[in-house]
Amino acid sequence: MLHTMSQEQILLSAIKCVKEQKREELQKIVAELQPYDIATLYITLPDKHRLKFLGMLQPKQVAILLQELDPPMQIDILHKLGVQQSSNIMDLMENDDLADLLNQLSAGKIEEFLAAMRTEESNSVKDLMRYPPDTAGGIMTNRYVWIRQTYAVRVAVDKLKLFAEIAENIYYLYVLDEDKKLVGVVSYRDLIMADATDKIEDIMFTRVISVPVDMDQEKVAQVIQQYDFIAVPVVDGQHRLVGIVTVDDVLDVIIEEANEDIAKLSASGKTIDWNTRPFTAALRRLPWLILLLGLGVLTGSILSGFEDTLTQVVALTYFMPMIAGMTGNTGTQSLVVVVRGMASSGKNLKSAIRLIFRELGVGLIIGIVCGALITIVASIWQADPMLGLVVGSTLFATLVIGTVAGTVIPLLLYYFKVDPAVASGPLITTLNDIFSLTVYFSIASLFISHLM
Amino acid sequence: MLHTMSQEQILLSAIKCVKEQKREELQKIVAELQPYDIATLYITLPDKHRLKFLGMLQPKQVAILLQELDPPMQIDILHKLGVQQSSNIMDLMENDDLADLLNQLSAGKIEEFLAAMRTEESNSVKDLMRYPPDTAGGIMTNRYVWIRQTYAVRVAVDKLKLFAEIAENIYYLYVLDEDKKLVGVVSYRDLIMADATDKIEDIMFTRVISVPVDMDQEKVAQVIQQYDFIAVPVVDGQHRLVGIVTVDDVLDVIIEEANEDIAKLSASGKTIDWNTRPFTAALRRLPWLILLLGLGVLTGSILSGFEDTLTQVVALTYFMPMIAGMTGNTGTQSLVVVVRGMASSGKNLKSAIRLIFRELGVGLIIGIVCGALITIVASIWQADPMLGLVVGSTLFATLVIGTVAGTVIPLLLYYFKVDPAVASGPLITTLNDIFSLTVYFSIASLFISHLM
Numbered sequence: 001m002l003h004t005m006s007q008e009q010i011l012l013s014a015i016k017c018v019k020e021q022k023r024e025e026l027q028k029i030v031a032e033l034q035p036y037d038i039a040t041l042y043i044t045l046p047d048k049h050r051l052k053f054l055g056m057l058q059p060k061q062v063a064i065l066l067q068e069l070d071p072p073m074q075i076d077i078l079h080k081l082g083v084q085q086s087s088n089i090m091d092l093m094e095n096d097d098l099a100d101l102l103n104q105l106s107a108g109k110i111e112e113f114l115a116a117m118r119t120e121e122s123n124s125v126k127d128l129m130r131y132p133p134d135t136a137g138g139i140m141t142n143r144y145v146w147i148r149q150t151y152a153v154r155v156a157v158d159k160l161k162l163f164a165e166i167a168e169n170i171y172y173l174y175v176l177d178e179d180k181k182l183v184g185v186v187s188y189r190d191l192i193m194a195d196a197t198d199k200i201e202d203i204m205f206t207r208v209i210s211v212p213v214d215m216d217q218e219k220v221a222q223v224i225q226q227y228d229f230i231a232v233p234v235v236d237g238q239h240r241l242v243g244i245v246t247v248d249d250v251l252d253v254i255i256e257e258a259n260e261d262i263a264k265l266s267a268s269g270k271t272i273d274w275n276t277r278p279f280t281a282a283l284r285r286l287p288w289l290i291l292l293l294g295l296g297v298l299t300g301s302i303l304s305g306f307e308d309t310l311t312q313v314v315a316l317t318y319f320m321p322m323i324a325g326m327t328g329n330t331g332t333q334s335l336v337v338v339v340r341g342m343a344s345s346g347k348n349l350k351s352a353i354r355l356i357f358r359e360l361g362v363g364l365i366i367g368i369v370c371g372a373l374i375t376i377v378a379s380i381w382q383a384d385p386m387l388g389l390v391v392g393s394t395l396f397a398t399l400v401i402g403t404v405a406g407t408v409i410p411l412l413l414y415y416f417k418v419d420p421a422v423a424s425g426p427l428i429t430t431l432n433d434i435f436s437l438t439v440y441f442s443i444a445s446l447f448i449s450h451l452m
Numbered sequence: 453m454l455h456t457m458s459q460e461q462i463l464l465s466a467i468k469c470v471k472e473q474k475r476e477e478l479q480k481i482v483a484e485l486q487p488y489d490i491a492t493l494y495i496t497l498p499d500k501h502r503l504k505f506l507g508m509l510q511p512k513q514v515a516i517l518l519q520e521l522d523p524p525m526q527i528d529i530l531h532k533l534g535v536q537q538s539s540n541i542m543d544l545m546e547n548d549d550l551a552d553l554l555n556q557l558s559a560g561k562i563e564e565f566l567a568a569m570r571t572e573e574s575n576s577v578k579d580l581m582r583y584p585p586d587t588a589g590g591i592m593t594n595r596y597v598w599i600r601q602t603y604a605v606r607v608a609v610d611k612l613k614l615f616a617e618i619a620e621n622i623y624y625l626y627v628l629d630e631d632k633k634l635v636g637v638v639s640y641r642d643l644i645m646a647d648a649t650d651k652i653e654d655i656m657f658t659r660v661i662s663v664p665v666d667m668d669q670e671k672v673a674q675v676i677q678q679y680d681f682i683a684v685p686v687v688d689g690q691h692r693l694v695g696i697v698t699v700d701d702v703l704d705v706i707i708e709e710a711n712e713d714i715a716k717l718s719a720s721g722k723t724i725d726w727n728t729r730p731f732t733a734a735l736r737r738l739p740w741l742i743l744l745l746g747l748g749v750l751t752g753s754i755l756s757g758f759e760d761t762l763t764q765v766v767a768l769t770y771f772m773p774m775i776a777g778m779t780g781n782t783g784t785q786s787l788v789v790v791v792r793g794m795a796s797s798g799k800n801l802k803s804a805i806r807l808i809f810r811e812l813g814v815g816l817i818i819g820i821v822c823g824a825l826i827t828i829v830a831s832i833w834q835a836d837p838m839l840g841l842v843v844g845s846t847l848f849a850t851l852v853i854g855t856v857a858g859t860v861i862p863l864l865l866y867y868f869k870v871d872p873a874v875a876s877g878p879l880i881t882t883l884n885d886i887f888s889l890t891v892y893f894s895i896a897s898l899f900i901s902h903l904m
Contacts, residue, residue, distance in 0.1 A: 201664045262788055311763075
């Protein structure tokens, strides 16, 4: 029945159940819902019904709900439930999600919750919280199922059944030796295909691809994407298994990293989304804007050095925005190619040098085309071929150099271990402003006698 | 032994095997490699060894290799192998990868390959090629395992074993009724947990989340991401199962879409990567650059309307790049928030209106801060408080309007079903140039008598 109901109808039924305290009917609805749908239901539920709704869920369901929500709503639920009840729920959460949640809280609060949790669970989550959040250790879960290579398939399946609850989202079994070292992997599919009496060591895959616990999360995402894995094992320095990273966490990482690149390229600073408050959003943007303001004043002071030229040929002013804009744009285009190329796969020195020469070629082609076009347009418009040549040759020079600079600068940053995306679009644009206008007025000053 | 060898050593061993025609030794190496590693090996192999290398692989291994490579290298292999041998390989490829490969070729070539393939396989891939590439149908595979709800678990497992080869990357079994309608789903894990005599209808999950075959690939990616699925079933208008989309394909979609957004925001036109040829890359950039060139000339002609003002107060020129740059930047920042917000989840009218007011607030805050700053700087620098006020009030006005325009324009485009990312950064920047300079010189012209 439920699978024919719309989101709206489910919400109305749920509200009805909450109001009339019909716990069993609510359970019938929730049992059929996916975690994401439970979260959607909770978010659309009016606040006054939420506490009662939580009370009518099973603890495991509240744990699943918590895992799906954003930090502000998670913390709201912890407040609603109080420490003791929250800790009981935390015992049932996935450890990686719980670690993320706890990391949002103050040190005192963390202590309080951990103390109220079951020792086994709190130790396990404390282990996870030791790792920096944007490394393999920070996004892994330490709930996995491991087996010995000497097991028969039947024994492995029995162990799996025993751990059914925690193995919910896991698609491989990991084979460890006596030192907890990772020696093989077996998929659910392998288990189904095998005979019950087969030995694990005969069906396991031994060339296991694993990632070190301190690997950057972006690199981990690359490994999973390149190999089309559902999960990848995480090992410590002694090649001992310490956790696994699953593809659903990696999906979130990839989206997060793409948004970060975009935010940096547009110099938005820290990510701003639709729900960020005006004051916070303004505060995140202001540092960049004030930097650009300073650079803008610098541009102005350089321009003021050409006061004589500007006074004598006012028409030069008309082409300033065009030259600065075009140079800035072409630099940004090159920058984006470098940044995204770096993000999607590690590139080596050889391909970087080839890229620089490619961009030089691109710069020459677009420089010749755009330079020739503007020479003609400016010559006719201002009835001054000399002015046209000054504008055209300037544009040619700045497009070529802007394209190459937009490639070389981020590459250099990359090799000096600075994230090239911080050489953000607007920053490169402003630097290009300064550079291109200097070239423009230098050329113009050289030919000033012919221009008057 | 192999799992201790480096990439380099594997390459050298492979070359040795190829040179000495040691097929069996090569097979030992390749059998232990992941598809991605086989592709990396092939790419690093010198071209002169490649044909021989291909000849020493099993057809299934060549099929796996083909699936991993980029179109130019795929097509190169088809040329190397010839139509007949290529078609035999194609019979063994995943149908969704094959459809993508064939879509790169001319209609004549496609016919030729399909005719040489096994009828069953060619029909199956022809089915897939009917769907637009960026929809659920375009990224799905039609190789899945389906069962009846009346089956016992034992029967389902037997069927699974039978289809082991094609079920390689699939983690769910789909339950169909007599009309091929999707009525349930069972995971490998459910099969392992169940008893051999259990009925499928008793263990299957009935509230199946599926996507329609014509759903946009970005939406499909959202569904898989939100629900943390490994795969999602694709159904036609009659709710009949026609294929499945797996998470590894979705990973590629998310990366592709993020790159597209970035390319549009930087007005790079079609995506340019590190391997695009100079001429092609230039050709893809030029249309945008020429458009911007035209807009730049338009800006110039508006400026020329203020010739008198410019001649009388040259110092006004010094602040032009700063005002235009700041306005352009703040507009782009707002644009990015809208575009990424739209991409990551469908937003409704109510939250859009709230966003506009948020951005108005942001614009006011940054306008007041930056406007006040530049008033002070300009007043002191040029020893002219009146000039400072003109520059400061201009910056205030353009920052507020630029911020709001950078939000409203993409929102409007979105509601008129135009992709807001095409209102690209540079385009908004140039429009802001025109707008901000007009405001600047209009204000300046009003106060010209006080400025001289």
